[in-house]
Amino acid sequence: MSGTEKKAGMSDQTAETGILCVHCGDPCSDDGLRDGDKYFCCAGCRAVYNLLSESNLGGYYSIDDKPGLKPERPGREQRFDYLDRKNIIDKLLDFNDGKKAKISFSLPQIHCSSCIWLLENLYKLNESILTSRVDFQKRRASITFDIQKLSLKNLVVLLASIGYEPEINFSQTAEKTKDDSLRKLYARLAVAGFAFGNVMLLSFPEYLGFKAASITYGSIFNIIKTFLSIPVVLYSATEFFKPAWNGLRQKQINMDVPVSIGIIILFFRSLYDIIVLNHAGYFDSLCALVFLLLIGRLYQKKTYFSLSFNRDYRSYLPISVFVKKENNLENIPLNELQNGNRMIIRNQEIIPADSILISDRGKIDYSFVTGESTPITVKSGDRIYAGGRQVGLSLELEVVKEPSQSYLMQLWEQIPDSNNEKTGVTTIANRLSIYFTPIILAIAILTGLFWLIADSTYAMNAVTAVLIVACPCALALASPFTLGTAQRIMGRSKFFLKDNHVVEKISQLTSIVFDKTGTITQSGASQPIFVGAKLTPEQKSMIHSVVLQSTHPLSILIAELLRDSEIRNVRNFEEREGMGLEADIDGYHVKIGSHFWVNAKNEDKINQTAVFVSIDNEIIGYFRIANLFRKGLTEMIPFLKSKYSVSLLSGDNDYEKDRLSGVFGSDAKLHFNQSPHNKLDYMKKEIASGEKVAMIGDGLNDAGALKAATVGITLAENDSSFSPACDGILMASAFKRLPKFFRLATDSMNIIKISFVISFLYNLIGLFFAVQGLLSPVIAAILMPASSVTVVIFTTLATSFAAKTRGVF
Amino acid sequence: MEVMVLLIFFSLLIAIGFLIAFIISLKRGQYDDLYTPSVRMLFDDRDKGKDADKTGES
Numbered sequence: 001m002s003g004t005e006k007k008a009g010m011s012d013q014t015a016e017t018g019i020l021c022v023h024c025g026d027p028c029s030d031d032g033l034r035d036g037d038k039y040f041c042c043a044g045c046r047a048v049y050n051l052l053s054e055s056n057l058g059g060y061y062s063i064d065d066k067p068g069l070k071p072e073r074p075g076r077e078q079r080f081d082y083l084d085r086k087n088i089i090d091k092l093l094d095f096n097d098g099k100k101a102k103i104s105f106s107l108p109q110i111h112c113s114s115c116i117w118l119l120e121n122l123y124k125l126n127e128s129i130l131t132s133r134v135d136f137q138k139r140r141a142s143i144t145f146d147i148q149k150l151s152l153k154n155l156v157v158l159l160a161s162i163g164y165e166p167e168i169n170f171s172q173t174a175e176k177t178k179d180d181s182l183r184k185l186y187a188r189l190a191v192a193g194f195a196f197g198n199v200m201l202l203s204f205p206e207y208l209g210f211k212a213a214s215i216t217y218g219s220i221f222n223i224i225k226t227f228l229s230i231p232v233v234l235y236s237a238t239e240f241f242k243p244a245w246n247g248l249r250q251k252q253i254n255m256d257v258p259v260s261i262g263i264i265i266l267f268f269r270s271l272y273d274i275i276v277l278n279h280a281g282y283f284d285s286l287c288a289l290v291f292l293l294l295i296g297r298l299y300q301k302k303t304y305f306s307l308s309f310n311r312d313y314r315s316y317l318p319i320s321v322f323v324k325k326e327n328n329l330e331n332i333p334l335n336e337l338q339n340g341n342r343m344i345i346r347n348q349e350i351i352p353a354d355s356i357l358i359s360d361r362g363k364i365d366y367s368f369v370t371g372e373s374t375p376i377t378v379k380s381g382d383r384i385y386a387g388g389r390q391v392g393l394s395l396e397l398e399v400v401k402e403p404s405q406s407y408l409m410q411l412w413e414q415i416p417d418s419n420n421e422k423t424g425v426t427t428i429a430n431r432l433s434i435y436f437t438p439i440i441l442a443i444a445i446l447t448g449l450f451w452l453i454a455d456s457t458y459a460m461n462a463v464t465a466v467l468i469v470a471c472p473c474a475l476a477l478a479s480p481f482t483l484g485t486a487q488r489i490m491g492r493s494k495f496f497l498k499d500n501h502v503v504e505k506i507s508q509l510t511s512i513v514f515d516k517t518g519t520i521t522q523s524g525a526s527q528p529i530f531v532g533a534k535l536t537p538e539q540k541s542m543i544h545s546v547v548l549q550s551t552h553p554l555s556i557l558i559a560e561l562l563r564d565s566e567i568r569n570v571r572n573f574e575e576r577e578g579m580g581l582e583a584d585i586d587g588y589h590v591k592i593g594s595h596f597w598v599n600a601k602n603e604d605k606i607n608q609t610a611v612f613v614s615i616d617n618e619i620i621g622y623f624r625i626a627n628l629f630r631k632g633l634t635e636m637i638p639f640l641k642s643k644y645s646v647s648l649l650s651g652d653n654d655y656e657k658d659r660l661s662g663v664f665g666s667d668a669k670l671h672f673n674q675s676p677h678n679k680l681d682y683m684k685k686e687i688a689s690g691e692k693v694a695m696i697g698d699g700l701n702d703a704g705a706l707k708a709a710t711v712g713i714t715l716a717e718n719d720s721s722f723s724p725a726c727d728g729i730l731m732a733s734a735f736k737r738l739p740k741f742f743r744l745a746t747d748s749m750n751i752i753k754i755s756f757v758i759s760f761l762y763n764l765i766g767l768f769f770a771v772q773g774l775l776s777p778v779i780a781a782i783l784m785p786a787s788s789v790t791v792v793i794f795t796t797l798a799t800s801f802a803a804k805t806r807g808v809f
Numbered sequence: 810m811e812v813m814v815l816l817i818f819f820s821l822l823i824a825i826g827f828l829i830a831f832i833i834s835l836k837r838g839q840y841d842d843l844y845t846p847s848v849r850m851l852f853d854d855r856d857k858g859k860d861a862d863k864t865g866e867s
Contacts, residue, residue, distance in 0.1 A: 063852075113848045120849065136845040186840060187832050194828045198821065217814055224821070 023049045025066030044071040048162050055124045060114050067114035069163030080160075081331030082320035083153035088333055092152065092168065094142070100130065101147040105159070105166035110139045119164065126150060126158060168319055182301065185239065189294045192236040195228040196287035200781075203284040207778055222274045222281065229283040233267050236290050239297060254430045255476050258437045262471020263290065269464040282468065285780045289473050292788045300480040300500055302487055307729055309498040317352045317386070317403065321345075324396065334403050346394045350387065354406045355397040357382050362395045364388040427504055428752060429479045433472070440470040447771045458773040465775035469766030474759030474787040478752050479504075481792050485799040486748040493808050494731035495741050502727045505711050506745035508692045512640055513683070513705070515697035516650035516660075519715050521627035522732070528558050528611070529659070532621015539620065541566040543613055546583045546590050549573045554611055555581070555592075558623055580611075588615050595622075626656065632736025634663050639739050641665065645691075649674045649682060651701055680704035696730070696738075740808050747802040754798070755791045762787035 021028050021041035028041035040046040048071050052060050060067065082088055095102040109115070116134045119141050123129045128150035132143040145155055159166055202221045240263065244256035263286065270281030322329050324342040334352050337343070342358065345351055351364070363375040366388045375391050378384060384397060386406035403409065444466040451459040483500035490497060497503065514520050535543070544562040547555040549570060573583040580593010591598050591614045598614040600622070611623040640646050647669035648660060654672040664670060671682065683705040686693045695702065695709035698716075703724035706712030712726040715735065730738065766783050769775045803809065834840070 059852075113851075116845060116848050117852055120852075134845055135842045136848065137842065183835055183838075183840070186835055190828060190831055190835070194824065198824065202817075220814055224817070 020066060021045050021068075022061065022066065023068035024070050025068070026070070042070065047071070051125070051162065052118070057118060057121055057124055059121075060118045063117050064112040064114040067112050069109050071161055071163040079318075079320065079322070079331060080153045080156050082333045083156055084151065085333065089152050096147060099146065099148055100144060101152070102142060102144045103152070103155075104140055104142040105168070106138075106140055107159070107164050108139050108167055109164050110134065110136060110141070115164075118162070122158075125162075129155070185294070185298055185301065188236040188239055189291070189298060192232050192287060192291040192294055195232045195236075196284075196291040199225050199228050199284045199287045203280065203777070203781065206280045207781070218280075219278065222278075225281065225283045226271065226274060229267065229270070229286055232287050232290050233263065236294060237263050239294060252430075253434050253437050255433045255472065258433055258440060258470065258472050259293065259476050261437075262468055262473070265464050265467040266471070269468065280777045282777050282780050285468075285777070285784050288781070288785045289471065289788075292785065292792075293473055293476060296477040296480040296792075299484040302484055302491075302500065304491065304496045307496055309726060309729070317350055321352055337399055337403060339399055339402060341399045343397050343399060344394055345390045345397060347390060347392060350389050351384055351397065353386050353399045353403045354401040355384050355386075355399045357384055358396040358398055359394075362393070363391045365391050427479065427501060428749065429475065432475070432756065436472060436475070440467065443470070443767065443771070450771075451773065462771060462773040465770035465773065466767060468780060469770045469775060469783070470763055471784070472759065472763070473784060474762060474791040475756060477788050478755040478759065478791050478795055482748050482752045482755065482795040482799050485796050486744055486803070489800065489803045489808055490741055490744065493737060493741075494734035495737070496729045496731075498727045502711060503745045503748055505692070505727070506694070506742055507749040509644060509694050509711065509742070511645045511647070511686060511691045511693045513686075513693055513695050513709070514646070514648050515679075515695075515702050515705075516648060516656075517627070517652060518698040519696055519702075520629055520633050520648075522630050526557065526625050527628045528554075528561050528623040529626050530621055531610075531624050535620070537565060539613075539615065541568055542585050542588060542590050542615065543592065545570050545585060546573070546581055546592055549583065550575050550581050554623075554625065557625065558592075558611065561623075589617070590615050591617075626659065629663065630732065630735045632738075636736065636739045637664055640742075641668075643742075644694075645669070647671065649679050649705070651675070651679075676701045676704050680708055683708040737808060740806050743806050744799075744803055744808050747806065748799055751795055751798045751802065755795050758794060759787055759791050762790070 019028055019039045020026065022038045023040060023045035026041045028039050034040065035046065035050075038049070040049065045068060048068060049061075052058060083092075090096070093101050093103050107119070110119070116136055119134045120132055122132045122143065128146040130144045130146060132141055134141045143155065156166055156168075202225050205218075205221075237260075240256045240259050243254060244260040247254040247257060266282050266286045266289070270283050270286065273279040273281040317334060320331050320333050321337060322344040323332050323337070324330075324344060329344060337353055343353075343355070357378050357380055359380065361377060361379050363377055364384060365375040366385070383400070386401075386403065386409070444463050447466050448459050448463040451462050480500065483503045486503045487497050487500045490503075540562050544559060544565045545568045547559045547562075548567065549555075552575070568585050571584045573581070575581050576593070576597070578594075580591060580597035582589070582591045582593075584590070592611060595610070595612050598612040598619055599617075600612045600614075600619050611625070613620050613622065637646065646664065648664060649671050651674055652672065654670075657670060657672070660670055661668065671678075674682070679702060683693060683695060687708065687710065692710040694711040694713060695705045696713045696715065697706050698714060702714075706714060706724055706726045711728065713728045713730050714724060714726040715732055716729050717732050762783060766775070766780075769779055
């Protein structure tokens with residue numbers, strides 16, 4: 001982008017939306033911080049801007065417009081002190097020879113090309129950084145640095161100071177194994193594809209009608225084909241042998257069992273044909289089969305690298321904590337925290353362990369744990385549970401239970417972890433193969449018996465042919481391609497699934513449970529609702545006229561609500577900070593504000609912000625500031641109720657019951673005051689009664705229920721939102737499409753069933769030749785890939801079509 | 810026709826060479842990140858970047 005273009009674009013934006021911070025793009029005030037013609041919203045942004053400009057990193061701002069992240073306030077570097085401990089350094093570094101060290105950080109803040117550019121040019125900021133490489137999709141950066149000159153702690157401080165504070169955890173090894181399995185699959189696919197192409201080429205003379213033995217070099221061709229096929233069976237096909245074997249050991253027949261039988265029989269039958277009979281063999285079919293099946297496997301393994309579906313509660317807790325030791329503050333990692341330690345928790349930090357308050361008083365926001373958003377006041381000696389967020393001044397706490405013993409952790413441990421895996425095994429394809437495999441074996445035995453009586457020379461030929469042709473490759477491809485396509489389409493529409501089995505689980509749902517705060521309500525957006533006798537037009541116009549005089553956010557909200565009413569002349573207007581407004585209108589004295597301001601008794605235990613109105617010292621009611629429901633909620637509930645039983649679990653109390661009944665219907669199951677424990681128990685009970693439940697929630701207070709549910713769906717405001725362990729992440733912008741996603745999942749299962757029928761038809765044709773002992777290599781080479789390709793094309797097209805008609809896009 | 814066998818043999822040898830090259834590059838992680846390099850190649854070089862800072866930005 002050239003300089004002039006950018007300038008022009010910027011001035012346009014200024015005209016429309018006010019002045020935006022050059023660094024982060026947030027609006028900032030006219031008289032605020034400025035440097036020449038550049039405005040900043042805060043000192044932090046200016047500091048980063050100046051730092052980058054001085055280090056010749058101004059290019060950061062020319063790649064994407066206003067890419068910056070608000071840095072944390074300086075002066076809190078102490079919290080990284082634990083990174084100076086040797087055992088921690090060793091754990092985190094990928095490589096360290098005393099001079100050079102390499103580390104890979106997870107930086108969820110990475111969001112644009114400018115981020116890549118800046119992070120890859122870190123060496124300009126500090127010359128001890130040797131190289132840095134960003135992996136955009138995984139939101140990771142690996143940095144090599146000179147550990148003699150720059151400590152790990154200072155490196156993290158440097159990153160945090162420019163707005164990229166790494167998310168440090170100790171379970172990074174899990175990521176690597178994911179990489180490895182994908183690489184292995186690619187390698188297997190490459191070997192199979194290579195062999196498939198070459199064997200097919202060498203088999204070409206047969207397809208044209210030449211008999212293998214009559215071709216001059218037929219036997220040489222056969223030898224090459226055999227050698228090419230050996231790695232396919234021994235290496236590529238292990239992808240199917242292993243799960244088949246594991247299934248058999250657990251006395252389960254999964255889809256890989258008949259597939260493996262088919263591959264093995266195909267291989268030995270071909271060996272026999274080539275060596276003993278000097279025929280052509282079925283190596284071409286074998287390689288094609290393995291190749292196609294591996295493509296199916298690859299399609300199945302779609303993962304969203306930038307999202308994490310497996311976070312446990314630990315990632316909510318800080319990884320280090322300040323501990324008071326003989327009047328010194330020491331920063332220690334969480335796992336070294338012991339009973340009796342005195343820890344210091346600062347504003348907005350999360351309390352990592354159950355403890356007792358030593359300081360006089362404090363305010364704790366338990367919204368993570370209970371969903372209740374109002375902070376609780378605690379006094380010295382009170383017990384405080386892990387997961388609470390400290391609001392206000394720093395607190396001193398004495399640990400009474402180690403982090404691993406806390407209430408939160410125990411809640412987590414109670415959840416049957418196997419729940420998800422168990423349902424994963426009984427997919428539709430696997431259920432089918434329980435019947436399929438014995439039937440095929442029976443047909444093979446009957447064919448064998450028949451030929452033994454009729455003409456025993458054909459027996460072996462016919463039996464193996466039946467087993468080969470019955471190899472359910474089209475069947476095995478049907479669900480990965482249908483579910484994979486559905487998963488991709490949903491991903492494009494901002495509903496990200498952990499893996500494609502989740503599509504199948506969604507199709508089986510019978511019940512849907514919503515969380516309230518943050519899930520069906522929009523965080524940040526609110527709407528005033530008047531509580532009291534119905535307002536007369538005259539009262540409305542008086543309130544409207546008064547609130548119009550004020551720029552307080554609540555006044556603006558109320559003014560917006562009453563925007564249609566008349567505006568009158570206001571005299572003697574006065575606004576008192578933190579209290580309210582008063583004014584005279586046509587001889588009436590109007591007061592609007594907190595309950596102190598109008599002398600109201602706050603007896604209704606109003607749990608949220610309320611704006612009282614009094615006219616001539618008579619209180620006529622109050623405005624309750626309620627969160628707005630998400631767009632599409634009211635429209636989707638009737639549809640969902642027609643198919644599923646819908647209920648609501650809220651951590652809040654029931655002050656909004658009437659409003660919620662209006663949306664969910666009077667017969668809906670609404671549960672209030674639900675602790676995370678209650679939510680988990682509710683979910684367990686539902687599942688035990690045979691329901692398939694989807695839990696739609698957001699915070700840590702839903703984490704237990706999300707994990708226990710058949711399908712746990714987390715709602716996220718943006719890509720980098722922190723979500724608890726779940727099966728799917730739904731972006732807030734796609735919330736209204738939820739019923740469409742559910743319908744698409746059901747459609748996908750029907751498509752799978754249709755494609756099962758198609759592949760059975762192919763199998764029947766094959767069996768028709770096979771039982772007669774007439775299955776020639778050419779027929780096999782046409783029939784088997786043809787059936788697979790038909791199924792792949794059908795499922796992909798049908799799923800896309802279904803998505804289009806359902807309006808998922 | 811002996812030349813056919815020879816041709817097939819050599820063409821296979823070349824193909825296997827490429828297969829091995831592919832697998833080596835795979836093991837070294839060249840296919841792990843398929844997105845970032847596409848952005849990275851569009852960035853200006855180090856020196857050019859310095860000039861741009863002076864003229865374009867301030």
